[in-house]
Amino acid sequence: MLGIVAGLWVATEKMDYTWRWNRIPQYFLYHDENVKTVPTDGHITKIEKNGGTTTVTVRDQNEGISTFDIDTDTANVSIDEFLMEGDSVGSTREWRAGPLAVGLWVTLWISAVASVLGLIIGVITGLCRVSQNLTLRQLSITYIEIIRGTPLLVQLFIFYFFIGTVFNIGRIPCGIGALGIFAGAYVAEIIRAGIQSISKGQMEAARSLGMNVPQAMVYIILPQAFKRTLPPLAGQFISLIKDSSLVSVIAITDLTKSGREVITSTFAVFEIWFIVAFLYLILTFSLSQVVAWIERRLAVSD
C-alpha cells in the first residue's frame, strides 16, 4: 500500500504537477464581500459606530437621506466627505457555502429522497411479487426485469428527455424519480427474498390467531424480513448514493458536477477528484455505521 502511494507520488513529481491543496477550502466555505455603494452623489452626514457594525448616513442633493449598515473595519469614508455616484461606503461580509459544500448537500438530499422512494416502491413491489394474484405478480416481474435490464444512465436520459418533457417535470424530480425507481427494483427482490426466508409457520401462527393477511404481513412477516435483509438493503442504498453521481448528466449540480465545475476554474484536477471521492466515502461510511447501529439494536431478540 505504502509502495503504491510512494510510486504514485514519484510519478506525479516527474510529470511536474503542482499540487494546490490550499485552494480547496474556499470551495467549501468562503467569505463573501458585499460592497455597498451610494446610488447618487451626496455628503456623509453621520457615521455611527455600533460595535462590529457601523451605520453611515448619506444626504444627497435632493435632501434624500439614505443609510448603510457596514462592517466597521471596512469603513473607508469620513464625516462630511463628498461621494460620487457609485463610490463605496464600505462592505458587509458573510460566510457562504462554496460549490463543493452545496454539491455535497444536493447529493445527500437527492440520495435520501430517492432511498425513501426506492424503499416504498421496493416494499410494495416485493409484496406484489409474492402475492397470490397472478396479475400483480406478473406486473412486478415485468417492472423488475425492465429496470434491472437497462442501464441507469439510459433510464435517466429517458426520464429527463422523454417523461420530463411530456409531463413537464423539472430535472430534480426526474433525477430523484429515476434513481428511486431504479433502486426500487433491486429492493423489491431483496424484500421478496426476505419474506420467503421467513418460515411458513410464522404466517400460519399469525393466521391461526385470527389475523388477516395484511396484519400478519405488517406485524409478523415484514419486521422479521426487514431485520434479515438489512445487510443487503444497506448495500443497495450505498450503491444508490454512488449512482446518484450520474444525475450530473442531466445538469443537476450534485457533488460530481460541482467537482467538475470547480476543476474548470482551478485546474486542480487531482485534488478535486480526490476530495470528491473522499466526500462520497464519508456519506457511504456514515450510512453503513447507521445500519450497523440498527442491526445491533435489532439483535437483542436473537
Add this chain to the structure above:
Amino acid sequence: MIKTVDLEKIFVVRDQEVRAVDGITTHIKSGEVVVVIGPSGSGKSTYLRCLNGLETLTAGHVHIDGIDLANRKTDMNKVRREVGMVFQQFNLFPHKTVLENLVLAQMKVRKRSRKEAEIKGRALLVKVGIPEKESNYPSQLSGGQQQRVAIARALAMDPKVMLFDEPTSALDPEMVGEVLEVMKQLAREGMTMVVVTHEMGFAREVADRVLFMDYGKLVEEGTPEHFFTEPKEERAKLFLRQVL
C-alpha cells in the same frame, strides 16, 4: 361443536394425487378431549389443519359452531379467532417478547386495549407457570417454555376450541411433562380439545375419545379403554403393538 362431514383433502404432488384426508365424518362435542393417533403420514395433522382452515378443503364440510368452513362466504379470520392452535414447532414470533407475543393478536384482532391485553397475558403466563419470563425473547427460552408460551398465546384469544398439532414432538424428553401438564389442566377445566400426538400415556389418561387414522381414513374410534385394550381393527392392533 365441531362436525366434519365427508371431509376430503387431496394434495397433488408431481401429478400424483395424495389423499391426505379421505372422507372423515365425526362430531366433536363441546368440552370433549379428542386425541387423534395414527402412523406418520396418516393425515392426522392435515385433518387438524382443516379444522381451522389452514388447509382448504377439497370436498366435504367442517362445521364449527354451525358455521361451515367450506362455504366461500365464511370469514375465516372470524372463525380462527375462536379456534386456538398450537404447533409442533411452537412458531412464536421471534422478534417480540413473550408478553408481546401474547398481547399482539388480542389488540389487533380482539381490539382490546393494551392494558387489558397485558393483564390477560400476565394471568396466562402465571397459568402456564412462567410469569418471570414475560420480557424475554422466545430464543432465550427452553423448548418446553416456548411451547407453554405458545399455548398461552392461543388461550389469550379466549378460543372455544384448542387444536394441538403434535405439541411435544419437537421437545427434549425431559420437557414433555411440563407441556402435557398444562394440557391436562386445560382438559380438567373443560376446554374442548383436539390433540394430535404420539403420547399414548396422555391419550389414555386425558382423552374422552380416541380417533385412529390410517391412509387418511378414520379406521377406528372409541374411548381410550376400548381402544387401548380391545381394538377391533387389525391395523389399529398392529399400530398399538408397535408403539406400546
